Amino acid sequence: MTDTFAPTTRFAVPGRIAVSNRAAAVWQTATLTEIRRETPHASTFRFAVPGWSGHLAGQHLMLRLRAEDGYVAQRHYSIASHPDDTGHVELTLDHVEGGEVSGWFHTVAAPGDTVEVRGPLSGFFAWPGDRPALLLGAGSGVVPLMSMLRQHRARRLSVPLRLVVSARGPEELIYAREYGAETTTVFTRTAPQGVPVGRMAAAHVAPLLAEQPPGGWEAYVCGSNGFAEHASRLLVEAGQPVDRIRIERFG
Amino acid sequence: MHVTRGFTGRPRVPDAGLPPGQYDAGDDWPVLSAEVTPDLAPTDWTFRVDGLVEEPRTWNWTQAHELPASAYEGDIHCVTSWSKFGVRFGGVSLDAFLDVVRPHASATHVVAYSHTGYTTNLPLSDVTGGRAWIAWEYDGRPLPAEHGGPARLLVPHLYFWKSAKWIAGLRLLDHDEPGFWEQNGYHARGNPWEEQRYSGD
Numbered sequence: 001m002t003d004t005f006a007p008t009t010r011f012a013v014p015g016r017i018a019v020s021n022r023a024a025a026v027w028q029t030a031t032l033t034e035i036r037r038e039t040p041h042a043s044t045f046r047f048a049v050p051g052w053s054g055h056l057a058g059q060h061l062m063l064r065l066r067a068e069d070g071y072v073a074q075r076h077y078s079i080a081s082h083p084d085d086t087g088h089v090e091l092t093l094d095h096v097e098g099g100e101v102s103g104w105f106h107t108v109a110a111p112g113d114t115v116e117v118r119g120p121l122s123g124f125f126a127w128p129g130d131r132p133a134l135l136l137g138a139g140s141g142v143v144p145l146m147s148m149l150r151q152h153r154a155r156r157l158s159v160p161l162r163l164v165v166s167a168r169g170p171e172e173l174i175y176a177r178e179y180g181a182e183t184t185t186v187f188t189r190t191a192p193q194g195v196p197v198g199r200m201a202a203a204h205v206a207p208l209l210a211e212q213p214p215g216g217w218e219a220y221v222c223g224s225n226g227f228a229e230h231a232s233r234l235l236v237e238a239g240q241p242v243d244r245i246r247i248e249r250f251g
Numbered sequence: 252m253h254v255t256r257g258f259t260g261r262p263r264v265p266d267a268g269l270p271p272g273q274y275d276a277g278d279d280w281p282v283l284s285a286e287v288t289p290d291l292a293p294t295d296w297t298f299r300v301d302g303l304v305e306e307p308r309t310w311n312w313t314q315a316h317e318l319p320a321s322a323y324e325g326d327i328h329c330v331t332s333w334s335k336f337g338v339r340f341g342g343v344s345l346d347a348f349l350d351v352v353r354p355h356a357s358a359t360h361v362v363a364y365s366h367t368g369y370t371t372n373l374p375l376s377d378v379t380g381g382r383a384w385i386a387w388e389y390d391g392r393p394l395p396a397e398h399g400g401p402a403r404l405l406v407p408h409l410y411f412w413k414s415a416k417w418i419a420g421l422r423l424l425d426h427d428e429p430g431f432w433e434q435n436g437y438h439a440r441g442n443p444w445e446e447q448r449y450s451g452d
């Protein structure tokens with residue numbers, strides 16, 4: 001095409017990959033194989049999805065539950081497992097008070113149950129493992145970031161990756177046992193003795209931008225809208241270019 | 252069809268206003284932009300319409316407000332499954348801008364773009380005939396920045412990712428050209444009543 005349109009403004013968030021439209025269009029049966037408690041309010045649900053076409057770290061899927069009368073509830077969930085876990089996906093769900101879908105998962109679901117999923121969806125938050133990744137997450141917003149961290153480990157990638165994860169307290173920290181030297185934890189309400197309590201701040205972010213890898217960071221921010229606004233502002237103030245900040249808001 | 256064991260769901264409230272697969276978000280208005288919310292003052296805001304038109308033109312905040320005021324009262328639908336009923340937006344009908352620039356007969360589609368660089372594509376027929384607005388007020392107050400203020404596109408009969416926040420302009424084309432989400436696997440048109448969420452739907 002001769003006149004492909006490009007806005008004169010900076011493109012804020014170029015997509016990282018082309019997505020498969022075919023995979024995104026097909027609903028597949030996912031069989032629950034395992035439930036692991038992460039915190040008092042969050043559990044990981046492991047599914048076998050034999051026809052799963054694979055995903056990139058950071059992508060999400062759409063999940064639906066169907067009642068006997070045909071009523072359907074569908075929601076988006078980030079994929080927690082890394083891309084090499086062939087034929088399986090893991091999701092980590094917060095138990096939302098009165099939540100229709102998360103409520104079913106936390107009170108009814110048992111191994112052997114089946115639900116329907118379609119995806120993977122959306123390429124823009126995906127991390128192909130190519131560029132240095134600076135990850136900021138809060139609460140269940142750490143889920144797609146954990147997929148990136150797991151991929152980084154499973155493939156022994158040498159490209160730098162740093163994670164700053166915020167939780168209300170140590171017992172609310174999802175995947176607490178899995179973090180290593182790449183991770184900084186921030187506790188907003190309660191913390192072990194000697195560990196400060198407070199919001200994610202410039203002091204957590206600025207040092208990471210001071211030790212920029214060659215080519216700079218790709219920043220990924222995920223969590224509630226309030227956290228996303230706050231964390232993305234910290235990044236901008238610390239000098240991260242806006243067109244290298246991707247935000248996933250669990251709206 | 253696949254029934255989920257033990258799933259009953261919320262009590263059914265028959266609601267003719269709710270497109271398939273959507274739920275009523277009530278007073279919530281989730282924010283789902285993929286980029287950093289820009290710090291854009293009304294005095295820095297501009298809106299341009301160009302491409303296949305007689306007379307390309309850029310409006311600033313004051314000039315745009317000189318066009319006849321127009322309001323939308325009704326529903327909005329987001330692809331992530333929430334809908335919001337009885338919302339009130341104030342601004343100017345897109346027709347008022349298009350009347351000034353006079354589209355060529357060959358124009359069939361538009362790309363709407365934001366001050367952040369976000370883009371989305373729409374058939375021209377979806378943004379004419381009183382179905383689209385440039386909106387700067389929500390519920391009688393200035394539109395909050397995280398919801399697209401100072402001004403956003405409003406195309407309420409399509410999924411809300413088509414209603415580009417921080418709207419900077421429209422380019423009229425004689426072909427369809429996928430925007431940001433459309434290149435990321437979302438549907439080219441996004442009609443909630445036909446549940447056109449992802450391409451292939």
Ligand SMILES: Cc1cc2nc3c(=O)[nH]c(=O)nc-3n(C[C@H](O)[C@H](O)[C@H](O)COP(=O)(O)OP(=O)(O)OC[C@H]3O[C@@H](n4cnc5c(N)ncnc54)[C@H](O)[C@@H]3O)c2cc1C
Pocket residue numbers: 060075076077078079092093094095096097098099100101102103140143144248249250251261274275276331
């Ligand atoms: C891209 C994306 C990725 C996501 N990834 C994750 C993830 O990895 N993990 C995760 O836990 N969540 C994730 N979410 C959020 C998830 O999609 C759901 O919003 C969340 O699980 C709540 O769904 P629910 O059905 O349990 O709650 P809902 O039933 O939707 O309820 C949410 C809130 O709204 C109220 N509510 C909504 N509708 C009604 C109604 N009709 N009547 C009364 N009250 C109502 C509820 O009481 C509750 O407070 C993601 C969201 C997005 C957009």
